[in-house]
Amino acid sequence: MSRPARREARYGFLFVLPWIIGFLAFTALPMAATFVFTFLNISPAEQEPLMFVGLANYRRLFADQQAWASLWVTARFALLWLPLVVALPFLLAVAVNSRYLRGAGLVRVLLFMPYVVPFVAGALIWQNMLVDDGWINTALHWLGVGGAPSWLSDPAWVIPGLAMIGLWGLGSGIIINLAGLRGIPTELYDAARLDGAGWWRRLWHVTIPMMSPVIFYTLVLAVVEVMQYFLIPLVLFNGTGDPGGATRFFNLYLYQTFFTYQEMSYGSTLAWLLFVITLVVTLVLFRLSRRWVHYTSER
Amino acid sequence: MTPTPARRIRTALMTIVMFGIVVAFLSPLVQMMLSSLKSERQVSQAHAPLLPSDPRTFTHEGRRYDVYRVPVDGAVRELALVKKGRAESEFVDPAAPEKGTVTWQGSWRTLEPSWTLAPHWSNYAAVWKLIDFPRLLLNTIALAVISTIGTVLSCTLVAYGFARFRFPGRGPLFTLLIATIFLPTAVTLIPTYAIFAQIGWVGTWLPLLVPAFFGNAYSVFLLRQYFLTIPREMDEAASIDGAGPLRTLRSVIVPQAWPAIAAVTLFNFVYTWNDYFTPLIYLSGRPELQPLQVGLAAFNGLYSTKPAYIQAGAMMTITVPVILFICFQRTFVRGIMSTGVEK
């Protein structure tokens, strides 16, 4: 390495150093420690001597019905949530971008606004909307829907109810999609029009392929988020998993194991399971993305 | 070119539908505001009006009675219900109580109460005191300001390092940085908590503030992408003038990258403002240090029987982020756009 190159490397390293220190202190080492914990029996509530227990925590994990039940809660929420959170912002962005819409700027700002509402307040605001005598059911009643569901207290409806609350923050997704839409060269549409392509064909053959990187980006971030989802039910149901365990998300079970049962080692095992699942799902998504995500230029 | 009728219809339809969606989307805010002004009496009444109102009452011989709309001889009269019964009930006319009671055949439960419009602004004053709002607000502002300063400072430095300097391992390190976005926080939570407890930081602001000074992946990424768009020639010109890397950062990069820095500042401010879980676990024994979100959640637990108070509290906590948003919505939008497009 030449002297100026060494100097440059030294400066570069120096500037990046804060992050490296932070990464080691707040990410890498704690992660490693969590991994070590999975082979110990740290559980202050039981007051046992600290021991190496081998794979006991992993064996317990495989036999733990509650853990798998809570993973299933998370999965069910994800199956409903992911299509919504990818498709709705895209569709709304297409609508906002439409030349037929008057006042598009205002629509964009207003749809984005709830994104800045703190989620604790948002959860409480929506609780007020979703109770039996709230506006949602009042509106359904006016529309002639008999026997409107009890969104937050019926185990069968609480997942859709939570999805509704979550959708309040889709404003940022709309903006990201809008940015993507504006980046599509107009020539592509002109060419498609010359070929006689209608609105649907243009959407299908131009917009969606051109938007695939953005769709992929929103999907991956949504997956990472949904795997860890539990804060809104934590606030609404005070961590009980009510109604009837239907909101005991995997991360909530993990939190209970840590803080309520004080089972640090078993909780660490759950945390690592979550990490591995997230990792596998993201890797699979990246692998699959080669088939459908089109990058126009290599950066 | 004059718009064709078909086009006009499409425009009208599209605009109406979209504004309909917007109205539905924002209706929770309206319900919150209306609910926050309701009295407890209204909240616990079935089929109460949408607007904050009080049931009319009438005090008769020292006791308070509810006033109902009673159909008598084809006309609806407003009468106070003084004696309830399953098959017949007795009423008094508030306009002429001296005339004695009127007996009405039928179930009083089928009658509609009489309401008068009455927004209870006092709910806000009550919540302000109960929740100790000024203290929560000050805590939140202090936490948000300090950690935003930390984040912006550290992320600018780190992003500058990644954007402008070649050093061994830069690529893998940057990948690692991005990878932390995908890491579930639970996998680091317990050891981090244990260390903070060991060094006596639990119950202080330090666990919330110190990590902010070591950069975070999102902001570094956003800033780096922006820095890359600034022509290198400008750095080089500065360095020919004898400027060191820090001065180049200060005098060339930062002024150019102002929009990105503003976006990062706003995002981190709002993020810290809205953060709940970290302050919850680190400050749970210290209400005097807690920020708004934790205070609001605790308030919800304490006053769950008073929905109007909860909504008033929610209203108070969202005011600052919403005002910030209204003032700086362009910066927000641009900030999000730059993360989205570049990926």
Added chain:
Amino acid sequence: MNRLSNALVAIASAVALAACGSASPPSGDAATVELRWYCCLGTGEQAEQVKVQQKVIEKFHAAQRRIRVKLEVVTYDSARDTLATQIASGNGPDLAGPVGVGGAAAFHGRWLDLAPLIRSSGFDLSPYAKGSADLYRIGSVQEGIPFAIYPSTLYYKADMFEEAGLAEPPHKYGEKYTWPDGRQSEWNYDTLRELALRLTVDKNGKDATQAGFDPGEIVQYGFEPARDDLRYQGAAFASGSLDTGDGKTVKIPDAWADAWRFFYDGMWKDRFIMTGPVFESEQFNGDGASFFSGHVAMSVNFLWSTYGVAGAGDDWDLAAMPSYKGRTTSPTSADTFRILSGSKHPAEAFEFLAYLVGPASQELLSAYGAMPARTADQEAFFAKLAGQFTHKVDWQVAKDSVAFADNPHSESYTPKYNQTLTILGTYRSRWMTKGGLDMNAQLKEMREEIQAAWNRS
């Protein structure tokens, strides 16, 4: 690389130590001792109560200079988790309270046995109601100092009985209930059920026994059980425990199973108890206090409910608890202050505790709305309580109820206490939100689930 792995091992072991609770002792001035008073495992979190507690501390500070006390207020919702985490990270407080039987059981093995301190300090236990001291024994703790007791009674709305043309429920234990036709029945849960049906009314004014009653539009409910905790609900029938006595085997007491079937059928078949969704709705003032909404005719509740019962109007009163199979039980909650076994200053903590349950007790008890365990203070307490309400309430019922306290207490320690509570809570919530369940299968499933938790070492 080697250095990194060394550092890793060092940090990991430091973390492990920290997690196991080896704490460094707090350094402090040798002359003064600083105590931490952890609050709100039970009552004490309301702003007014916090003020009184602070005032009590100030008085204590004024009386002596050696001990300084700091009050830590954590709201009830997160108080248990926070205390558990504090203890686990070696950062526990010195004393906690007011804490009830359940709160104490959740921290089984963490409390200091006060017996030696009581003896050495010559603390006089004789002024307390006989038997009330039993309520304060938790596991290895032989003796706690009685402070507050809260018997359960039946709260009812007299105006609803009047409207329905029914006599009010009996106020004296052992008395029978008299129907409008002169027929007399034992005051038990069957009678209560019959009454509750007649007191459940739809918006057209029809009650649940009449043809054309609309269960979709109920505006007044006949009965509200102790909904918060299934064990409390069970104990309102008869006292019992999930533990067969060996600390290993789970059995659901028959009386509890009956109580839970009564609860379930009351919601989904008989309709005189509100289902979960109704309970959550604003109209019925959710979260354990639906009687306060004024739309419920009868409700089993602890005496502490007096804090919000004014919301039910000025026609409510207290009646005797109904009996089950000829026996009456009034589940009784008992709050006190306790010292953590991890406290570095047990003697000083006891000095402060003796002050709290002694000179400061009147002030605290009235802030908590708690009935004093010291019999001599009870008259003054009820006189003060009566002053809070504009109408006359028969407080004698509450005094009489103490004789029917549950033993064993429903919140007593069982293995895997918190896990067991979670399972009970989940079933409770499921029953509240799902009709058409086979209760026998549910009970069997619940027993097995709890057993599985207990079996885990």
